[in-house]
Amino acid sequence: MTTVVRVDALRKSYGSRHAVRGVGFTVEQGEIFGILGPNGAGKTTTVEALAGLRHADGGTVSVLGIDPQRDPAAIKEVLGVQLQEARLPDRITVSEALRLYASFYPAPADTDELITGLGLAEHRDTRFAKLSGGLRQRLSIALALVGNPRVAILDELTTGLDPQARRAVWDVVERVRAGGVTIILVTHFMDEAERLCDRLVIIDKGKVVAEGAPAELIRGAEGERVFRMRLPVPFDQVRDRLQDLADVDTLTTVADEVEVRGGAHALPAVVLSLAEAAVVPDGIRTLSRSLEDVFVEVTGHSPEPVEVSA
């Protein structure tokens, strides 16, 4: 694997507010890499520094071997960026916008192919003001890709979209990656990150507070497993034998269920041990953590409800 993006000890303050305080991560070629965090965590400042739009106070950034801080003009040739709070003139049509943006790049993509690929064919002559939120986002992705970038940054891609439009946009992102583009996805939607990202960082108060593949993060560092079961016999009857199992850490009763916490092999060990005692549980369910649980643990607060942009 080739590392295409490397951020190290990035710092940026606005006056006395420290927006980014030593963020570091790497992105490998062909990945969908997520940057998660609450609002104001420093996500947008980080990607703006990556895109050569913002001058950092300290640290190093390298994208495809280019230092965007030193050479912002060079980075803009090879990076596709979709930013929040950006829009197009009301009267420009979809195909005009794509042709215009294509003209800025040395080796642009085929605009007709992009229009078809992103499902904009029926809307090629529609003016920006008349496009729905979902179509605007698709156009925005198309514009980020029109320069044939090897890395694309997509910031808050699905904010303000209805569930159906979100899923359509997710499909597009996966297709783009399949086409060989490395994607950096900035989001505060946990489900989006869980569904799309190969790896991600969670940023809070300007620092990376967690890093890894979504599944890894959800599993937790210790690989702890939690499950609950209903038993046909009183719990006391089996408590001792379960307590002695190497993989079981804690046993608690929750309502009419027994909650077991332990290592990766806790579940088979418990079932086997119960079978030896001729006890067959009435029911077993595993409790899976979600990325949201991880987020709450590392940032100390729930993901904000998303403001729907007008």
Next chain:
Amino acid sequence: MTTLTASPRLRGFGTLTATQGRLFLRDTGSVVFAIAFPPLLVIGIGLALPGMRAPITDLPEPWAGMPAIHLFAPVALALAVATVALSTLPSQIVAERELGVLRRMATTPMRPQGVLVAQVLVNLCALVAACVLAIAAGALVFGTPAPVAPVAAALAFVLGAAATAGVGLLIAALAPKASAANGIGMLVYFPMLFFAGMWTPGPTMPDTVAAIARFTPLGAMSQALNAAWFEGGFPAAELVVMAAYIAVLYPLAARLFRWS
């Protein structure tokens, strides 16, 4: 490589200008205002203000016996230029910044100077069309003569409009919001019109005022137009003043330019 690749600075500039031009033409209200305002202004001044068509007797040659409305022809063009350069142009740029249109473009290889010059070119084209109409209207309704030195007049007009647009670009770079751009624009609008001879057209401007005026972009344009229109001279000094404004203001505006 045999392919013709434009330098990154120029790449896309043609398409950007053409697109801006098309978007301008789609805004019917603005087009009608931009094209109709200068000719209506000339006709309005001539018909509505008393004494505009009466010959002025106490002027030196070549102005002797000319009706006042003829003296106002360069002033009307200056007014059209000032309106576009100091109000329309900075408002357009600041509005694009406020909406996030420029923020979107900031991520591409397009440079600020390309964005600025494209906007100026589109407005300049509209101005040229409008002012040709205004001159034609003046000629038809009041018999205002065509410029004695048309090439010098055209040069004076284009350079003057571009130089004044430079002031507009600087306003756009400095103004945080559209309302501020309008405020600053109006603040320089009237002094610049004063120096352009709005209240003392042509030879009626006092010498001291005229001496200062020729160092302002619009005053230089107005005096250059007077010279090319009525006197038949080549206004070299004024043209140099206007070129100097362009040479200083455009790079400065590009440097101070903010995408968002």
